[in-house]
Amino acid sequence: MDTDSTMNLLYLVLLLAAVGGWIFTSGRRQLGKLAQQMAAWALIFVGVIAAIGLWDDIRGTVMPSQAVLQGGEISVPRAPDGHYYLDAVVNGTPLRFMVDTGATDIVLTQEDAGAVGIDPRSLVYSARAMSANGEVGIAPVVLDRVAIGPVETEGVRAMVNGGDMRQSLLGMRYLQQFSKIEIGDGALILTP
CATH class of the missing domain: 2.40.70.10 (Acid Proteases)
Structure with missing residues (x-):
């Protein structure tokens, strides 16, 4: 991995840690509900990534060319x-x-x-x-x-x-x- 990629990855990890830490500390009284919401957002994120990865196949099925x-x-x-x-x-x-x-x-x-x-x-x-x-x-x-x-x-x-x-x-x-x-x-x- 080159220096730019390493720095971008480090930035994303720090950003994720900051956002995750804020979510955890603000919702620590309702950890069950917080876990549900985090799981929902994780599934949405995975779904979006899957749709992006399969976009050519989806487009070919929905709008054949x-x-x-x-x-x-x-x-x-x-x-x-x-x-x-x-x-x-x-x-x-x-x-x-x-x-x-x-x-x-x-x-x-x-x-x-x-x-x-x-x-x-x-x-x-x-x-x-x-x-x-x-x-x-x-x-x-x-x-x-x-x-x-x-x-x-x-x-x-x-x-x-x-x-x-x-x-x-x-x-x-x-x-x-x-x-x-x-x-x-x-x-x-x-x-x-």
């Missing part, structure tokens, strides 16, 4: 709202998409378009599309590179939505490059 399986399959867990959200890297920038089998193309929000290097103010929203909120203007663009797990595609056709949209969409044209798309056991599986 996208994973690349053997053979390059991509597993996307169903979100609590019932949708599938897929993480991709577009033009070198990580983006989160909602998988939308009702959309034809990749549809970017204006914010996401700006994040990947496309100026949404300079686009011409000449095409029209029907959305859940009615008709909106869309601008066609070409994305240099889209990568989902081990699958990378160059020159990907996409659209930028001219209206308000909360989440970028990953449509069927992009999903068709996978040989198989399965939904089961709470996950969307994409097979290259």
Whole structure:
């Protein structure tokens, strides 16, 4: 152990002794109750330490995330709202998409378009599309590179939505490059 670690340990031991001594002297008339409270706090402390140590396992169970399986399959867990959200890297920038089998193309929000290097103010929203909120203007663009797990595609056709949209969409044209798309056991599986 180096000097800094030794000093930190000594400081913690002295702090524990001071706090423990104060608790003991202030509660010496009710030692039974004091012992109960100390045991409760010790169990809380051990529980917190265990939760911190197991956090990756707990998070993986409570909030499963996208994973690349053997053979390059991509597993996307169903979100609590019932949708599938897929993480991709577009033009070198990580983006989160909602998988939308009702959309034809990749549809970017204006914010996401700006994040990947496309100026949404300079686009011409000449095409029209029907959305859940009615008709909106869309601008066609070409994305240099889209990568989902081990699958990378160059020159990907996409659209930028001219209206308000909360989440970028990953449509069927992009999903068709996978040989198989399965939904089961709470996950969307994409097979290259």
